[in-house]
Amino acid sequence: MPSPVSVVCVGMAGSGKTTFMQRINSYLHEKKNVPYVVNLDPAVHSVPFESNIDIRDSINYKEVMKQYNLGPNGGILTSLNLFATKVDQIISLLEKRTSPNPENPSAKPIEHILVDTPGQIEVFVWSASGSILLETMATSFPTVIAYVIDTPRASSTSTFMSNMLYACSILYKTKLPMILVFNKTDVRDAEFAKEWMTDFDAFQQALRQEEDSGAFGAEGGAGGFGAGSGYMGSLLNSMSLMLEEFYRHLSVVGVSSMTGDGVEEFFEAVETKRQEFERDYKPELERKKKEREEQTASQRELELGKLMKDMSVSGSSRQPPRKPAEEPETVSEAEDEEDEIIKRGLADGEDSDYEDYVGPNAGDDEGLSQRYQAALSGSQSAPTDQDNSFTRYLRASNMQK
Numbered sequence: 001m002p003s004p005v006s007v008v009c010v011g012m013a014g015s016g017k018t019t020f021m022q023r024i025n026s027y028l029h030e031k032k033n034v035p036y037v038v039n040l041d042p043a044v045h046s047v048p049f050e051s052n053i054d055i056r057d058s059i060n061y062k063e064v065m066k067q068y069n070l071g072p073n074g075g076i077l078t079s080l081n082l083f084a085t086k087v088d089q090i091i092s093l094l095e096k097r098t099s100p101n102p103e104n105p106s107a108k109p110i111e112h113i114l115v116d117t118p119g120q121i122e123v124f125v126w127s128a129s130g131s132i133l134l135e136t137m138a139t140s141f142p143t144v145i146a147y148v149i150d151t152p153r154a155s156s157t158s159t160f161m162s163n164m165l166y167a168c169s170i171l172y173k174t175k176l177p178m179i180l181v182f183n184k185t186d187v188r189d190a191e192f193a194k195e196w197m198t199d200f201d202a203f204q205q206a207l208r209q210e211e212d213s214g215a216f217g218a219e220g221g222a223g224g225f226g227a228g229s230g231y232m233g234s235l236l237n238s239m240s241l242m243l244e245e246f247y248r249h250l251s252v253v254g255v256s257s258m259t260g261d262g263v264e265e266f267f268e269a270v271e272t273k274r275q276e277f278e279r280d281y282k283p284e285l286e287r288k289k290k291e292r293e294e295q296t297a298s299q300r301e302l303e304l305g306k307l308m309k310d311m312s313v314s315g316s317s318r319q320p321p322r323k324p325a326e327e328p329e330t331v332s333e334a335e336d337e338e339d340e341i342i343k344r345g346l347a348d349g350e351d352s353d354y355e356d357y358v359g360p361n362a363g364d365d366e367g368l369s370q371r372y373q374a375a376l377s378g379s380q381s382a383p384t385d386q387d388n389s390f391t392r393y394l395r396a397s398n399m400q401k
């Protein structure tokens, strides 16, 4: 059985993300292939579908704004940051729900995880918490980005190009397979967009038509805009050439979230991208994960080494005490000496007791080092009481749904 795929919907405010989520959710319900729905938008008033995990259940966005004295975007960002601290519990919950249930083997395991994100796209895509959530998700499940575009509003060459550049930057940032969803096809068919992405001449022709109609300003005008020779025209031209390579890595579908047109095609694209993820992205992600783990392990080793060194400096008798004959010659030397005296706990400057002190020997160092190793590795994996209570909370809220 193929592994469950996670579909993360991103898109500019008003592109129809939520309506699209509602549509694909109801499509899967119709197919008796019930998805697992995650809402990551803390500021949304009401969602027209049921979420299994909802950021709003654990984070009160309005309260976050008030407590941290933040504006709307800062509030969303901080809410996401708070939520991201519990990403491990969320992933283990998702893993549990997507694997076969031993108590009910006939129950169909979840095949799709649908994730809705905040309308302020940059708050999610360019924030550390957004990256953490996406990366962690991608290390557990094949993850696909569905970038929703408002087709009627992308029908001029310049807005189309702005949208493509935005999509390109998201692809570059997330490094995940992407599907371009041209939404609202009941208002404007997406054929023009597909054509512009595959046929450079068609895009050039549309560009020329817009220039001729004066869309970028009159010929010989202040900006020098004009037929064929204008700044905007040549910029759009070279950008569309540059984006050719980017287009090749995308799946493009036209959808109407209103009528449901194109939804089947969308899920075909999801399947193609899931396979692509397994083939191309997963090995790269695993290589990076291994690299990070190795880095963390060597960093931990380094910290441990430093810790052991510090302990032997402050606690052992390896450092010979300064001879009383050596008088300090400068103020800083005098201060250093005073520090030394405080360290030894000999306020009167006599160091006879200090000579008697026996620091930890090499065998003890080793034992201590092992104990620290154990403690450090333990602190990485053992869930705290707080973690457990959050998991219980998530489970409870999930059961109610």
Ligand SMILES: Nc1nc2c(ncn2[C@@H]2O[C@H](COP(=O)(O)OP(=O)(O)OP(=O)(O)O)[C@@H](O)[C@H]2O)c(=O)[nH]1
Binding pocket: 011, 012, 013, 014, 015, 016, 017, 018, 019, 020, 118, 119, 120, 183, 184, 185, 186, 187, 255, 256, 257, 258, 259
């Ligand atoms: N005609 C038409 N309108 C649509 C379609 N999808 C969404 N809309 C409309 O577009 C508007 C915005 O839709 P939303 O789903 O709220 O968009 P959103 O991207 O979630 O918006 P934010 O919550 O601000 O991020 C609403 O008025 C929808 O009714 C569609 O396929 N066709």
